[in-house]
Amino acid sequence: MTKARWVHPATAGGPAPLSVHQELGLFYAYEAELLDEWRLDEWLGLVDEGFTYLVPVPLVTDQHPQVGYDPAALFMDETKDSISENWAARLTDDNIAVSWADRPAVRTRRFTSALRVRSMERPDTYLARLNVRVEMVRQGAQPGNMTGERFDIVRRVGESFIIMSRFVVLLDAIVDAPRPRTIV
Amino acid sequence: MALIDTDGGFRVSRRVYFDPQVHRRELDAIFKRSWFFVGHVSEIADAGDYVTRPLGVDPVIVNRDRDGRVHVMLNACSHRGVKLCRAERGHTKAHRCSYHGWAYGLDGACRAVTYEKEVYGPDLDKSRFNLPSARVETLHGLIFATWDHHGPALAESLGDMTYYFDALFGKFDNGFEVMGSPVRTRIAANWKSETENLSGDGYHTMITHETALRFGLFPSPEDVAGYGDPTGPKFPGRTVQCGNGHTIRIQHLPISTDPPGFLGYPEELWPEIQSNLKPGQVDIMARTSVTHGSVFPNLSFLENFKTATDGPGSMCRYTRLTLKVPLDEATSEIWWWHLVPVDASEKWKERSQRAYLRTNGPGGMFELDDNENFLGMAEANRGPVGLDQFYDYVAGSHHPDAHGLEWPGHVQDADRSEHTLRGFLAEWSRRMELTAVAEPAGSAPSPLPGR
Numbered sequence: 001m002t003k004a005r006w007v008h009p010a011t012a013g014g015p016a017p018l019s020v021h022q023e024l025g026l027f028y029a030y031e032a033e034l035l036d037e038w039r040l041d042e043w044l045g046l047v048d049e050g051f052t053y054l055v056p057v058p059l060v061t062d063q064h065p066q067v068g069y070d071p072a073a074l075f076m077d078e079t080k081d082s083i084s085e086n087w088a089a090r091l092t093d094d095n096i097a098v099s100w101a102d103r104p105a106v107r108t109r110r111f112t113s114a115l116r117v118r119s120m121e122r123p124d125t126y127l128a129r130l131n132v133r134v135e136m137v138r139q140g141a142q143p144g145n146m147t148g149e150r151f152d153i154v155r156r157v158g159e160s161f162i163i164m165s166r167f168v169v170l171l172d173a174i175v176d177a178p179r180p181r182t183i184v
Numbered sequence: 185m186a187l188i189d190t191d192g193g194f195r196v197s198r199r200v201y202f203d204p205q206v207h208r209r210e211l212d213a214i215f216k217r218s219w220f221f222v223g224h225v226s227e228i229a230d231a232g233d234y235v236t237r238p239l240g241v242d243p244v245i246v247n248r249d250r251d252g253r254v255h256v257m258l259n260a261c262s263h264r265g266v267k268l269c270r271a272e273r274g275h276t277k278a279h280r281c282s283y284h285g286w287a288y289g290l291d292g293a294c295r296a297v298t299y300e301k302e303v304y305g306p307d308l309d310k311s312r313f314n315l316p317s318a319r320v321e322t323l324h325g326l327i328f329a330t331w332d333h334h335g336p337a338l339a340e341s342l343g344d345m346t347y348y349f350d351a352l353f354g355k356f357d358n359g360f361e362v363m364g365s366p367v368r369t370r371i372a373a374n375w376k377s378e379t380e381n382l383s384g385d386g387y388h389t390m391i392t393h394e395t396a397l398r399f400g401l402f403p404s405p406e407d408v409a410g411y412g413d414p415t416g417p418k419f420p421g422r423t424v425q426c427g428n429g430h431t432i433r434i435q436h437l438p439i440s441t442d443p444p445g446f447l448g449y450p451e452e453l454w455p456e457i458q459s460n461l462k463p464g465q466v467d468i469m470a471r472t473s474v475t476h477g478s479v480f481p482n483l484s485f486l487e488n489f490k491t492a493t494d495g496p497g498s499m500c501r502y503t504r505l506t507l508k509v510p511l512d513e514a515t516s517e518i519w520w521w522h523l524v525p526v527d528a529s530e531k532w533k534e535r536s537q538r539a540y541l542r543t544n545g546p547g548g549m550f551e552l553d554d555n556e557n558f559l560g561m562a563e564a565n566r567g568p569v570g571l572d573q574f575y576d577y578v579a580g581s582h583h584p585d586a587h588g589l590e591w592p593g594h595v596q597d598a599d600r601s602e603h604t605l606r607g608f609l610a611e612w613s614r615r616m617e618l619t620a621v622a623e624p625a626g627s628a629p630s631p632l633p634g635r
Binding site: 057062072074076077078082086090173174179 | 269270271272273274275276362363364365366367368369370371372392394395398399401492493495517522534537538541542545546547548549551552553555556557559563
């Protein structure tokens with residue numbers, strides 16, 4: 001059971017230029033707007049056709065230092081297609097009336113910080129690490145949240161970027177957010 | 185006012201779910217005495233491996249000793265009660281307390297007391313300080329434990345459920361293994377809400393999960409027509425009260441297959457499924473659409489066949505265990521395990537995990553919408569007026585009993601029913617030492633007596 005099937009991406013590359021940090025910072029701010037407003041169809045335009053969204057199972061072990069997750073199990077395993085077909089499709093006019101958990105929608109705000117961008121071997125490709133906290137309010141209840149660190153592989157395309165993959169290491173040992181099915 | 189009223193129906197007071205006094209009584213009457221699932225043997229494969237879990241609601245260490253035996257003991261030092269294992273998973277030769285250094289063997293025996301002679305003199309009997317240990321039994325790799333050292337054995341407690349457990353977990357030559365560590369989630373809902381649902385509520389499916397139906401995640405007759413002879417548009421289902429509060433719902437695809445077809449599992453494993461099971465058990469597991477149920481009080485199992493989870497035309501099966509641990513009357517912690525056949529390929533295991541995660545996983549579409557119901561029940565019924573209301577559980581009480589089957593227990597020939605919910609609640613009532621409840625008039629005799 002300890003087979004390491006999924007581990008966060010790493011690179012030996014050095015820090016990317018300041019300009020890339022600044023551009024990616026704006027990119028992530030815009031991305032947060034799309035996610036917070038549940039504009040998933042537009043958000044899907046920011047990710048590659050082969051995009052994968054992986055979140056391993058949080059785990060506290062007796063090892064030091066802590067990795068914080070079990071590389072043998074996932075909590076989320078999605079692709080661009082599955083998010084399009086099973087997440088975004090729930091929000092269409094045809095389906096929203098029976099998408100019980102999406103009406104009323106959970107209100108969210110994403111807070112990102114500590115963006116660190118490193119160059120990868122492939123040209124114009126970067127490993128972007130950043131901390132993310134998603135505050136959520138379900139209906140009239142008290143807010144909850146999910147907190148984690150993103151490991152994104154991003155590639156420059158023209159004046160912007162495209163997200164090739166996202167791997168999120170959750171800080172939450174117990175996921176108690178009102179909407180665990182979330183793009184962190 | 186009776187908490188469960190079967191006079192002319194089957195009504196359950198909402199206090200059963202949301203009255204703090206009822207919850208406190210549950211902790212003593214149910215969560216100190218039952219057999220509880222605590223993990224799978226594949227989680228602690230080697231001597232010294234441990235995981236930390238709830239047993240009932242108390243924290244325990246589950247570990248394997250040098251002789252291969254599994255022990256379950258309170259995760260609290262016998263001296264001052266400090267938590268011994270602070271990780272969720274690890275490996276150790278002994279459990280040592282961070283406060284005064286007392287140490288315990290993998291069997292829970294107190295092995296060392298720091299500065300023993302100086303602090304306690306020459307005659308300390310350390311065995312007085314062994315960790316409180318639970319009674320442990322395993323069944324098909326599932327580890328169960330109980331604080332009750334004098335109650336019925338696991339097999340006796342499971343009763344007729346053993347037959348169904350053999351079908352679910354005993355069908356592969358080399359059994360199941362966990363797909364990594366369990367996920368832990370917390371929800372503002374009573375522990376019984378989801379447990380009842382998973383006990384066999386086939387009534388809610390097409391309403392709560394309508395989007396999944398629209399997206400093709402439920403197999404259609406057309407999806408499976410090529411695997412057997414179509415039997416019609418209806419997915420036949422049955423529900424079973426196994427006694428002692430254990431229940432199962434079994435729904436089949438609308439096809440007949442010869443030889444038996446275990447759709448969703450790797451085809452190279454089909455022959456061993458058939459050879460490991462009795463004919464009646466083959467009848468359960470072949471052409472299964474979904475089967476789920478509960479082991480009283482708080483373990484639920486689900487084996488599901490889903491389509492389109494990996495794109496159009498895909499199909500796969502997954503097995504899930506969930507444990508609902510009450511934190512208070514309206515907050516529950518849920519533990520989620522995904523099990524896969526040991527002998528399946530790595531590729532199949534990953535496909536099964538995707539199918540599970542996208543549907544019945546902790547972030548899956550089905551759970552998303554189910555949770556709305558469980559949350560809503562807790563939000564709407566905790567005021568003084570709400571607490572005085574009742575839930576009605578009479579659905580399906582007129583359904584006919586199934587005949588001519590090998591299956592044990594009280595089997596009904598329909599699954600849009602609250603048959604299994606009544607079975608769960610009848611045992612809950614008995615364990616809470618309330619007046620024994622009966623099935624609604626017109627139904628078969630209650631399976632409760634004769635335990």
